[in-house]
Amino acid sequence: MSGSRKKHLQVYFERGSQFHGHLSPGLAIGIFMVDLAQDILGPRELVDTVVETKLCLPDAAQIMTPCTYGNGWMTVKDWGKFALTLYDKEKLDGVRVYLDMEKAKNYPHLYQWYLRLDQVKTEEVLSEIMEAERAIFSWEKVRVKLPPKxxxxxxxxxxxxxxxxxxxxxxxxxxxxxxxxxxxxxx
Amino acid sequence: MSGSRKKHLQVYFERGSQFHGHLSPGLAIGIFMVDLAQDILGPRELVDTVVETKLCLPDAAQIMTPCTYGNGWMTVKDWGKFALTLYDKEKLDGVRVYLDMEKAKNYPHLYQWYLRLDQVKTEEVLSEIMEAERAIFSWEKVRVKLPPKxxxxxxxxxxxxxxxxxxxxxxxxxxxxxxxxxxxxxx
Structure with missing residues (x-):
């Protein structure tokens, strides 16, 4: 798998940089995260998403799925957690992918940046994200329950x-x- | 002015329909609203936005300005009010444009749709929005104060x-x- 996703996702790195204003580490992690969630969930007729942070990650979802903030298919929970769920709008089953801090330990700049332990250069964080691809994530299957709109x-x-x-x-x-x-x- | 904005904004109606999934009345009003706010504010180096509803309007801001939900330059207030402010990120002065219900009375389908008084056909609402362009808005100059991030x-x-x-x-x-x-x- 290593190295194979970056090329496949190049279009989203470009589109994301334009939409978000620049390629932030959070956006880059988000693009790999949405891609993994889509692969695990597989093709479904209608897919909604819940994003568990307001920072960066919502933009990855907005450029890679039909879900936007304004159309209501993306729900944002202000939990400050780097995780998202893609789920079947009809059946309500889905997959939740999250940044696994144990796995992130293998990427010291990324780990320090995320936990705000030390000042690290953005380029070094980005470089580790590109190397890591999906290796910093874990996932679980979930059933979603949101209040009716x-x-x-x-x-x-x-x-x-x-x-x-x-x-x-x-x-x-x-x-x-x-x-x-x-x-x-x-x- | 009448009739002149639609053509100028055609690119946003197309981009907005694609991003949002379809051209909803809220998105269409939003495109005219952002355009008016940009005209009144004039060119500024860095512009941020506050949108006062979660419905549709955030997507107009996201496709017409550099502000997105994930990059933090768009703040969404869940007030359920069809209004937005564009403001100078440095100087904090801005313009707030809102749907003026007195003016909206001149467009009966739009008025009934917005106040949920009666079932109306989306096409009829959209047709009135395209006719109204900016005629349903009022605006005010404002000074913005948001809590520090x-x-x-x-x-x-x-x-x-x-x-x-x-x-x-x-x-x-x-x-x-x-x-x-x-x-x-x-x-």
Missing amino acids: EKGLVSICPSCGEAHPASDGELCPRCGGKDDYYQVITL | EKGLVSICPSCGEAHPASDGELCPRCGGKDDYYQVITL
């Missing part, structure tokens, strides 16, 4: 006049003081 | 052996019972 009622917020899910209450999340990220600049 | 310590979960943010405590979110989405199938 409900499309509830929509309300108009009496404060800002914008539409929001009625389940939030009368006010939208921002006007209700639940969260915020901007101040309006009045000119 | 901290890269904290990483721990190994003593239960599953996988790495996770140390800030979660000893156990990872799944082993600690905070969240879950799968059962392992033992063969």
Whole structure:
């Protein structure tokens, strides 16, 4: 197997670098990870994914599968774990691939980079990822259970006049003081 | 302006349909929305985005800007509001464009679809979106404040052996019972 996947995956390294802005170590690991998950799951009619970190890995899934953040076929769990599940949307069985820290120990720069133990050069981490390919992963077969996606009622917020899910209450999340990220600049 | 944006944006309608899987009404509105935000903000060296819904709109941002979910330049707020902010990553000033429900009233199928008041045909909604272009939006200038992205310590979960943010405590979110989405199938 060694050396055989890089060539097969070249198109994704290029597409991924363009989409993500650069080839980060996380994206590179992610491309090998999605590829392995796809191989184990085999052909299925409809495949969804759950990604267990917000960092880098979602972009590997978005360029290699029909699942995107905006179409809802990719669910992101903000667990900070470098793992993902590809699963059959109908049958709900799937495969979960994860970065195996015991195996990662064989790649000292990668190991130190991932655990933030020491400053390491990105090129050295990338070089080890390319050498490792699938050798840093383990996987398990899983059955997936996610909460149903409900499309509830929509309300108009009496404060800002914008539409929001009625389940939030009368006010939208921002006007209700639940969260915020901007101040309006009045000119 | 009427009719002039569709042609200019044709490449994004095609790329968006491919990335998202199909041209949904939300994606189509999103393409006009990102385009308007880019026009108002004008050229900046580095532009980040905050999207206020998980549905469809993030994909418009991902295909039209360098911001993706996995590279962290796109932040998604799960507010269920059809709005987004493009902002200068250095200066933190930006423009927030939102779906203006008062203006949307001029497009009855779109209005009914968005507020889920009645069953409407997707083609009729899409037809009104293409007619409306920017006529359903309002915008405001904003100053953005997001919490800093901290890269904290990483721990190994003593239960599953996988790495996770140390800030979660000893156990990872799944082993600690905070969240879950799968059962392992033992063969």
